[in-house]
Amino acid sequence: MIVLHYGYGVTEVILTGFISAMIQTVAVIYIQYKMNKATYIKYHFNLRITRIYLVYCLPLMFSGVIFFGLNGLERWFLIIYVSFNDVALYAIAFKFALILVLLMQPFGMWWMPKRFEYLSKNGANTTTEITHISIVLLCVLTVLVCYFSPFFIDWFMPPSYQPAKEMVYILAVIFAIKELNELINLGALVKQETKKLLVINIFSTIIGVTMIILLTPYYKINGVLIALIVAQSIRTLSTYWLSQRCFAFPYAIKKIAGLFVISAVAIGLSQYQSTILLHLSNAFLSISTLLIFSFWNQLIIFPITGKSTQITQKR
Known part of the structure; x- marks a missing residue:
């Protein structure tokens, strides 16, 4: 806010993000040092252990780098083919x-670090139940973002930025698919198939970048959005297939598909312009329907008990 107030440009704004990240890094290192000192934990270097970790982690790190093609590179093409105003809206x-x-x-x-422990201590059924809950949570939050982001744009952004509302729900769906990929990749990680995950990321990124190159000159921002949805969907489906081959979790696929259909209808309804009262009513109805469907079909089970094995077998 200070940089913008004094009229500095894009480079200075990006620099503020770098400064913020460095402050966070220094703070975390300091906190970690204090905690280790209090608990008498010391760092040590072991070449054999390091080699094992690198074999597991390097493909994940390279996946993050390659994934830039689906999470950043598209803006370079937008700058070439659309106006600066459209890039700002995006x-x-x-x-x-x-x-x-x-x-x-x-x-x-x-959940991400805990799921390995849950799998080893409580088995696949309990782990699957929590994954189901996480998918329900993802759907609910996606619908909420689609309903309320346009309001925030109306309230906090100048009138020239109002067209951004038309893109928010598509980008929210893209982020939801990306988050879903992280929730269902446990099987591949358990079997340490990170190299195959790297291949999936390379393949989906190549498809996405190719579609961006081909579609952006003709369809502008819509071409980018189509390319991202297709690439993210291919990535998530491929990750699901690989993970299930590595370790088969008893997902309730038909019920999850029903959950996705309800979410898609709710997202579609969120795009209709109406009064605030009607919009909030639709949001409440959509979330209520998602939750009722999830409880009715036992995608949400509280508390998680030893009966989970019987419930999963009934599915």
Whole structure:
């Protein structure tokens, strides 16, 4: 805000992000050092252990680098083929759709490291139940973002940025597919098939970038959005296929498909312009329908008990 107030440009704005990241890094290192000192934990280097970790982690790291083709590179092509104003609209819609990722982060920070422990201690059925809950949470948050992001754009952005509302829901769906990929990749990670995950990321990125190159000159931003949806869908479906081959989790596929259909209808309804009262009523009805469907079909089970094995067998 300070940089923008004094009229600095894009480079300075990006620099503020770098400064923020460095402050976070230094703070985390300091906190970690204090915790280790209090618990008498010392760092040590072991070449054999390091080699094992690198074999597992390097493909994931390269996947992140390659994934830039589906999460950043598209803006380079937009700058070439559309106006700067359209790029700004895309950036605003991107930021508001990113709220979905931020809302999923608390759950992800708890579940992503814990799921390996749950699998080893409680088995595949309990792990699958929590994955079902995470998918329901993802659908609910996606619908919420699609309903309320246009309001935030109306309230906080100048009138010239109002067209960004038309892109938010598509970008939210793209982020939802991306988050879904992270929720269902456990089987591949358990069997340490990170190299195959790297191949999937390379393949989907090549498809996405190729479609962006071919579609953007003709369809502009819509071409980019179509390419991202297709590439992310291929990536997620391929990851699901690989993970299930590595470790078969008893997902309730038909019920999850029904959940996705309800979510798609709700997202479609969120795009109709109406009064605030009617819009909020539709949002409440959509979320209620998702939750009722999930509880009725036992995609949400509280508390998770030893009966989970019987429930999963009935599916």
